Amino acid sequence: MPPPRTRETAPALRHRLAELRGPDVPAKALDARALAALAANPGCRRRALLDGAGVNKTELASALGSPSAFGQSQFAFMRGDAFEARVKADGGTELLRLVHERLDPSAEPPSGAHVPDLAAAGPEGRTARTELALREATESGGWTLLDHPMLALDVAGSPAFLEPDAVVVHPDGTWTVVEIKSFPMLDGAADPAKVGAAARQSAVYVLALEDAAARVDPVPQVRHRVLLVCPKDFTNLPTAAAVDVRKQRAVTRRQLTRLTRIEEIADALPEGTCFAPDLPQERLTAAVELLPATYAPECLAACELAFHCRARSRAAAEVTSVGRSARAELGGLTTVGDVLAAAHGTAGDPADPAVAALRRAARLRAEALASAGYGARDEVLVDGEVPAGAESQDMAGASAGGAPCH
Amino acid sequence: MSLITTLARLEAVSSGRARPVATVRHRHLSERPLVFVPLTTAGEAGAPLGALVGTDRHAPRLLVVPQPRDRDLRFAFLAELADIVLPYVDAYTDTVEAAERTETDPETGKRVKVVVDLCADAPQLIVPSRAGVDFVRLLGRSMRFRRTAEQDPDTPHPAPPRVPLLGRWLTHFGERARMPGSSLLLAVTDLLARHWATGQSSVEDQHLGSLLAWIDPPGDEPGDVAAHRAELARDADGQLLCPPAGPATDPAFDNKLLAPAIEAYDRARSALAAAEDGLEADDRFGALTAAEQRVRDLVESRTRPTWDAVWHGLDLLRALPEGAHVPDRWTRDRWSFTAHRDRITAGEPPQPRVDDAVTAANKLAAREREQARLDAQEALDDPLVMAGRRLAGEAFAGEVTDVVMAYSEGRRPSPRPLVTVRTEDLPHLGERAKVYRSLGGKPQAAEFVGHAGRDGIGTGDPDGDGNVLVVLRVLDKMGRGKEPEPGSVPEKGDRVCFTLFEHDQRGGAKLPDPEETPWTHGGPPGDPEAVPLPDPLTEEDVL
Numbered sequence: 001m002p003p004p005r006t007r008e009t010a011p012a013l014r015h016r017l018a019e020l021r022g023p024d025v026p027a028k029a030l031d032a033r034a035l036a037a038l039a040a041n042p043g044c045r046r047r048a049l050l051d052g053a054g055v056n057k058t059e060l061a062s063a064l065g066s067p068s069a070f071g072q073s074q075f076a077f078m079r080g081d082a083f084e085a086r087v088k089a090d091g092g093t094e095l096l097r098l099v100h101e102r103l104d105p106s107a108e109p110p111s112g113a114h115v116p117d118l119a120a121a122g123p124e125g126r127t128a129r130t131e132l133a134l135r136e137a138t139e140s141g142g143w144t145l146l147d148h149p150m151l152a153l154d155v156a157g158s159p160a161f162l163e164p165d166a167v168v169v170h171p172d173g174t175w176t177v178v179e180i181k182s183f184p185m186l187d188g189a190a191d192p193a194k195v196g197a198a199a200r201q202s203a204v205y206v207l208a209l210e211d212a213a214a215r216v217d218p219v220p221q222v223r224h225r226v227l228l229v230c231p232k233d234f235t236n237l238p239t240a241a242a243v244d245v246r247k248q249r250a251v252t253r254r255q256l257t258r259l260t261r262i263e264e265i266a267d268a269l270p271e272g273t274c275f276a277p278d279l280p281q282e283r284l285t286a287a288v289e290l291l292p293a294t295y296a297p298e299c300l301a302a303c304e305l306a307f308h309c310r311a312r313s314r315a316a317a318e319v320t321s322v323g324r325s326a327r328a329e330l331g332g333l334t335t336v337g338d339v340l341a342a343a344h345g346t347a348g349d350p351a352d353p354a355v356a357a358l359r360r361a362a363r364l365r366a367e368a369l370a371s372a373g374y375g376a377r378d379e380v381l382v383d384g385e386v387p388a389g390a391e392s393q394d395m396a397g398a399s400a401g402g403a404p405c406h
Numbered sequence: 407m408s409l410i411t412t413l414a415r416l417e418a419v420s421s422g423r424a425r426p427v428a429t430v431r432h433r434h435l436s437e438r439p440l441v442f443v444p445l446t447t448a449g450e451a452g453a454p455l456g457a458l459v460g461t462d463r464h465a466p467r468l469l470v471v472p473q474p475r476d477r478d479l480r481f482a483f484l485a486e487l488a489d490i491v492l493p494y495v496d497a498y499t500d501t502v503e504a505a506e507r508t509e510t511d512p513e514t515g516k517r518v519k520v521v522v523d524l525c526a527d528a529p530q531l532i533v534p535s536r537a538g539v540d541f542v543r544l545l546g547r548s549m550r551f552r553r554t555a556e557q558d559p560d561t562p563h564p565a566p567p568r569v570p571l572l573g574r575w576l577t578h579f580g581e582r583a584r585m586p587g588s589s590l591l592l593a594v595t596d597l598l599a600r601h602w603a604t605g606q607s608s609v610e611d612q613h614l615g616s617l618l619a620w621i622d623p624p625g626d627e628p629g630d631v632a633a634h635r636a637e638l639a640r641d642a643d644g645q646l647l648c649p650p651a652g653p654a655t656d657p658a659f660d661n662k663l664l665a666p667a668i669e670a671y672d673r674a675r676s677a678l679a680a681a682e683d684g685l686e687a688d689d690r691f692g693a694l695t696a697a698e699q700r701v702r703d704l705v706e707s708r709t710r711p712t713w714d715a716v717w718h719g720l721d722l723l724r725a726l727p728e729g730a731h732v733p734d735r736w737t738r739d740r741w742s743f744t745a746h747r748d749r750i751t752a753g754e755p756p757q758p759r760v761d762d763a764v765t766a767a768n769k770l771a772a773r774e775r776e777q778a779r780l781d782a783q784e785a786l787d788d789p790l791v792m793a794g795r796r797l798a799g800e801a802f803a804g805e806v807t808d809v810v811m812a813y814s815e816g817r818r819p820s821p822r823p824l825v826t827v828r829t830e831d832l833p834h835l836g837e838r839a840k841v842y843r844s845l846g847g848k849p850q851a852a853e854f855v856g857h858a859g860r861d862g863i864g865t866g867d868p869d870g871d872g873n874v875l876v877v878l879r880v881l882d883k884m885g886r887g888k889e890p891e892p893g894s895v896p897e898k899g900d901r902v903c904f905t906l907f908e909h910d911q912r913g914g915a916k917l918p919d920p921e922e923t924p925w926t927h928g929g930p931p932g933d934p935e936a937v938p939l940p941d942p943l944t945e946e947d948v949l
Contacts, residue, residue, distance in 0.1 A: 069638070071657035074665055076449030184451035186547065187759040234452050234548055297607035307638070314419075314630070322415040323607045329409050336419045343413055357797075360832075361410045364793035371789045372429035 016266050017053040017158060022276020027054025029123065030153075030160035035204045037302040038155070039248075042255040045265050046291035047303055050275065052158050052262040057304035059277040063284055066311060068304035079236075080182040084165065087180055087229055087238045091115055092145040092166070098240040099168050099176060099227055100143075107171050113143035118150070123161040126150035131212050137169035138220045144169040151208035158262055164205040168227075175213065177205045177226040185230040185239050195228065195243065202226040203248035207256070224249065265291070296324045330354055410794045411603055419605035422628030424620040428601040429790050431726035434589040434736035436530035440494050441466070441716050443534055443709045444541055446653040447474040448660055452548035454483055455655070455664075456705035459490050463717040468709075472671045472701040477563060484549060485566035492568055494529055495575055499747045501526045528736075528743035531579050531591045532720070534614050534651035534712050539593050541653045543580025549573025550756040551940045561940070574756050578746045581757070585773055587735045587780035590743065594719040595651070601726065605630055613637055614715050615648035622722060649708040651715070663704055671697040729787035735780070763927035764920045771914045779911045786844055786909060795905065796831045803903035804829030806896045807875065808858075813888075821890045826858050827876045827902060834906070835876065841904040845883055845894065849909035852878040878904070 021027060030038075034051045041047060050057055061068045087095050096110035114137065120129040130149035137144035146167040152159045166178040179202045183194045209222045225242040232239035273287050288308070295309040295318070303309075313321045317336040320327045331354030333339045342348030343362035348355035414425040443466075444457040456470040467490055471483045505524035508517050533539055550573030552565035579591040599611045604620035611617050615636030620629035636648040644658050655664070674694040681687035761769065785792045785801065795801040808826035813819035835841075835854040842849040858875035885891035896902050921930045 071661075073448035073655070073657040073660035075447055075660055076657075079449035182449055186451070186544075231451065297609045300609060317419065319412075319416065321607070322412070322419065322605065323609075326412045326415070329412055336416045339413070339416050340420055357409055358413065361413050361797050364797050365410050365413060365790065368789035368793040369426065369429065374426060374429065 013158065013263055013266070017262070020049070020053045020266065020269070020273060020275055021055055022274050022279070025056070025276055028056045029054070030155065030162060034160075035162075035201055037299070038204075039200050039252060039255065040298050040302045041294060041296065042258070044294045044299075044303075046288065046293035046305065046309070049262055049265045049291055050305070051160075052155060053266075053275070055275045056277065060275055060284070060288075061304045061308055063277040063279070063281060064288065064305075064308045065281055066305075066307035068307065070304060076182070083182045083231055083236050083238070084180045086236060088145075088147060088166070092147070094238060095166065095178065095229065096143055096145060096168065098229060098238065099170075099178065102240050102242045103176060103223065103225060103227060104170050104172075107143075110143040113145050114140065115145045115147060118146060118148065123150055123152075127152045127161065131215065134167070134169065134175065134212060134220075135216055138173045138175075138216065140169075141173070142171055151205065151212060153204065153208035153211060153256075155256060162205055162208050164202075167205075167209065170223075174221045174223050175209055176223045177202050177209060178229060179205075179226060180229045180238075183230060184233060185241065186233055188241075190228075190230055190241075198228055199226070199243050199245050200248045200252065202228075202243065203245040203252050206245055206249050207253060294320075296320050297322075298324070330358070333358075408794050408798065410797055414603035415605060418603055418620065418629070422605070422630055423623070424602040424604045424629060426601065427603045427790060428726070428784075428788050430729040430788050431723055432600060432729050432732065432784050432787065433587075433592060433597055433723075434530070434728070434732050434739070435720065435724060436527075439530040439532045439720070440491065441532045441713065442491075442538070442542070443651075443712045443716065444538060444545075444653045445655055445705060445709060446541060448654060448657070450474065452544050453480065454545070454653075456483075456702075456709065457487065458706070458709040458713045459487065461494065463713075466710075466713055468702060468706050470698075470702045470705045472698045473668055473675075481563075481566055481569065484545075484569045484572065488566070488568040488572040491572055491575065498525055498527055498529045498743065502744075523744065524737075525740050525744045525747065528590060528740045530589060532716060533591070533593050534716050535595045535612060536593045537612075537653060538651070539580065539583050539591060542576050542591060543583075546573050546576030546578075546580050550577050551759075553940050558940075570756065571750070574750065575746075577757050578742075582739070582742055585742075586777040587783070588739050588742070588776075589736060590739050594716050597723055598719050601723065604633070606633060610637070614651040614712065614719070618715055618718060618722075622718070649711055651712045652709070655708060659704075659708060664701070667697070667700045667704055671701055673697075729784070731783035731787050735783070738776075762920050762931035763923050764917050767917055771917075775911045775914065778907075782905070782907055782909050782911075785905065785907075792903065792905075795907075796833075799832055799834040800907055801903060801905040802827070802829045802831035802833040802876065803901065804831070804873075804876075806898055806900045806902055809895065809898055812879070819888065821880075821884050821888065821895070823880050823884075823890065823895050824855065825852070825878045825880055825896050825902075827878065827904070828873050829876060830873055832874075833876070833904075839906065841878060841906055842909055843902055843904045844909065848883060850883040850894075851881045852904065853881060855879050 017027075030051060034057075037044075037047055038051070050060070058068055058070070092113060092115060093110075096113050100107060100110050116133040116137070118126060118129050118133060120126045127150045130146065130151065133144075133146055133149070137146070146169070148163055148165065149167050151162045151164065153162055154160075164177055165180040168176045168178055170176065179198050181194065181198055183191055206222055206224065206226065213220050213222050224246045225244050227240050228243045229238050229240045231237065269290055273290060275284065275287055277284075279287075288305075289312075293305075293309045293312070295306070295313040297310075299306040299309060310321065319330055319334055319336060319339060327334070330339055331352065333342055333348070333354060338347065339358065342355045343358040345359060348358075350356055350359070411427055414427050418425045438461050440459065440461050441463075442457060442459045445455040447453040447455045453474045454471055455474050456468065458466040458468055460466040467486075469483050469486050471479050473479055502523040503526045504521050506519050507522050509520050510516070511518045531542065533542060549565070549569050552570050552573065553561045554567050554570060555561065555564035556567065557570075558564070582588050583591040595612055595614050595617055598614075598617050598621060599608065602621050604611055604617060606616065606620065610633075613636070616633035619632035619636045623629045623632040639647045640658075641647060644662060646656050646658070649659070650656055671694070674690065674697040678687060678690040678694050681690050785795045792801055792803075796803060804827045806825055807828045808824075810824040810826075812822050812824050814822045833841075837854070839854040841852050841854060843852070844850075855877040858877050880895055884894040918924070923930050
């Protein structure tokens with residue numbers, strides 16, 4: 001059993017994070033995208049602190065001069081809203097029917113389910129209200145639908161507030177997370193990338209729900225199969241599938257426990273550092289620069305600051321900007337200049353396996369290009385130096401026939 | 407990503423221009439491809455917004471759905487699309503040549519050769535990006551189960567006559583695109599990324615504009631600058647200068663330009679419906695036409711740059727010489743096209759929603775086989791691809807330093823010459839590993855005997871210069887006589903290249919007929935002749 005992850009944020013840390021956010025800037029709740037970013041790049045301190053402090057990264061990115069490209073078309077928005085409203089219409093009859101059919105067919109059929117009012121002031125108030133409703137529902141022994149509950153999850157030492165689409169309490173007192181998405185389930189199958197994203201997101205909700213469950217006595221079980229509700233084929237009738245999120249839950253739990261403590265990152269920042277979007281661009285750039293980032297192209301799909309970090313990564317000629325796998329192959333060579341110098345024999349230790357492999361790669365590549373008639377016309381030589389192994393010249397002559405096998 | 411590709415990407419970063427990762431073109435390009443640049447409506451499944459389509463780069467046809475949620479307008483769009491795509495496809499169904507195929511005789515159970523028709527050429531559909539390939543498949547799925555008024559007089563919303571047929575063809579194109587090395591339906595981003603490495607990641611290469619900017623930037627501009635502009639630059643209105651290749655549109659375009667235009671169209675349409683007399687109706691019809699024209703202009707403004715980019719990409723690809731095995735793979739595409747033509751002529755029902763177990767297993771096996779074939783053929787066609795295989799230890803090239811004649815033991819000794827190859831490569835050769843080289847287009851097999859030293863058998867590197875001596879025993883393709891046929895054995899001084907992978911792929915184990923599917927795999931599928939039911943239409947289906 002891991003130690004309970006939700007705890008009171010120390011007032012000092014809360015104060016410090018508010019300072020970093022800037023005076024009078026409200027904290028932004030951790031949304032689905034931030035959760036995806038958490039899973040895609042757990043080691044990034046920049047993202048960890050900015051998310052932890054509740055900085056609005058969209059505004060920050062614009063203020064830095066590299067606005068994020070995320071946006072939602074109003075068509076998609078309307079369609080998504082209409083679909084969710086349809087699924088939850090009529091006291092959630094359709095939704096509960098799907099939960100009953102897909103997850104708990106042996107239970108009594110849901111009729112006249114309880115739908116408590118979860119309205120309260122502020123995220124803390126809503127979280128408390130949700131926990132109360134969950135406790136009551138578990139004791140009631142019937143079906144209960146919680147529409148947009150608010151859950152709290154301790155992320156790197158500060159609470160993140162999460163809002164799942166719905167949570168259903170079964171008659172046997174177990175809890176299920178429901179995720180409603182507007183991408184279609186076509187002939188029983190949906191886009192695997194989108195289902196994967198939904199599963200990762202739901203897994204975070206399951207973790208937060210488990211925290212809430214741990215505070216109830218006896219501890220109710222949170223089901224590890226979530227219900228994914230999507231439009232069926234080309235209609236907007238709902239259909240659903242149970243998605244097992246145990247793997248995603250385990251991965252997320254592990255990442256959450258190894259997240260660098262926000263406190264430590266915050267303490268490393270000099271006094272007076274602030275990320276308020278109304279500060280001048282140079283000050284913001286300097287402030288963001290104090291936070292080390294680990295940019296990889298995957299960030300483009302998950303983080304609002306990705307374009308800023310990409311520009312920085314490219315300016316520093318980091319090899320990761322062409323893909324994470326590049327980094328894995330190249331050992332200790334982290335910049336484009338280092339790699340090319342090593343490949344072309346002007347630097348690097350030939351005994352280093354990465355350097356030796358690079359030289360072989362460069363030689364084979366130059367030889368193949370020359371044999372196809374590329375060598376003379378353009379390229380191959382980047383900085384005007386001769387590639388290692390002038391013997392590639394005679395090899396080129398020997399296999400000038402074009403096809404490599406003669 | 408192999409090290410050699412990574413290196414090419416990093417060279418591209420450093421030079422600001424994309425670098426070749428292929429020296430020949432590995433996919434077939436038709437003389438007359440049908441280019442299809444579709445746009446879809448955000449949030450809706452299979453609700454097209456419009457498309458540019460055609461075979462003439464200077465005269466694309468613009469098709470637009472001014473209100474994508476209106477079923478009738480969508481059917482009108484699909485009917486127009488059918489009127490362009492189907493005649494294009496039909497043009498290839500009639501010209502046939504005779505070809506031989508091995509079939510199992512149903513009476514004797516023997517494998518016999520039969521002469522059948524093979525279409526002399528096949529249509530080719532080109533879309534801008536991989537998402538476009540998925541969209542073709544989605545359109546196919548949305549149409550093939552529709553019923554026309556002729557098929558089912560009671561259907562509440564009959565589809566226009568040729569729409570289900572278009573659905574079946576698009577489904578076939580979409581399905582074939584999953585076959586490695588096939589060229590019936592191609593995405594330009596995939597094609598370009600196969601032949602050039604840019605200084606960005608493969609995720610970013612999905613953007614056609616930035617990919618082209620790396621490969622062929624305008625003027626002397628560095629590729630990274632041009633790519634950055636293509637990807638992100640916006641005008642004063644907040645619109646992208648280079649619209650995304652689709653089918654998804656930019657949210658800023660949807661919200662700022664398209665939504666107001668569609669609203670105006672809706673208003674004009676309800677105003678027309680509410681008109682009380684002919685004169686008023688005339689006026690309002692004018693307003694409706696103007697509103698529709700506005701949507702059309704918007705769709706054209708977002709598809710035309712992509713249309714031009716697709717043709718630009720095709721020009722770049724055409725400049726590359728075709729790989730030697732490409733016609734062979736195109737013949738497979740022609741077989742696939744001919745087979746589908748025959749299924750439609752025979753009146754078979756549309757492709758099922760979900761494949762039965764045997765068909766699915768067959769498809770997977772075929773894709774694995776084609777992938778292996780593609781990998782082998784690309785390496786044989788292209789020294790740069792072969793370089794990657796050599797780096798990976800899956801092939802080696804070098805000079806023949808010695809040939810010793812030897813014979814097999816047995817009643818009739820056959821030639822089994824021992825060939826010593828001096829190579830700088832580091833092949834992963836196991837004991838008696840089989841290696842192959844291409845001899846007149848056919849694979850010749852040899853087996854690994856050992857590493858030679860300066861005096862006799864030894865290991866490794868006799869001269870200490872990084873070269874190894876590999877001794878091989880040639881096994882076949884030397885004729886029937888005691889002496890090998892001239893040219894069938896490498897000679898001293900020849901440059902040779904052997905691969906550790908096979909050049910040709912054998913078919914796998916035969917699967918049972920679908921009717922014989924064992925119960926472990928769901929048992930035999932239902933009646934194969936049954937016509938699948940159309941998708942139910944609901945009142946909520948107000949797309």
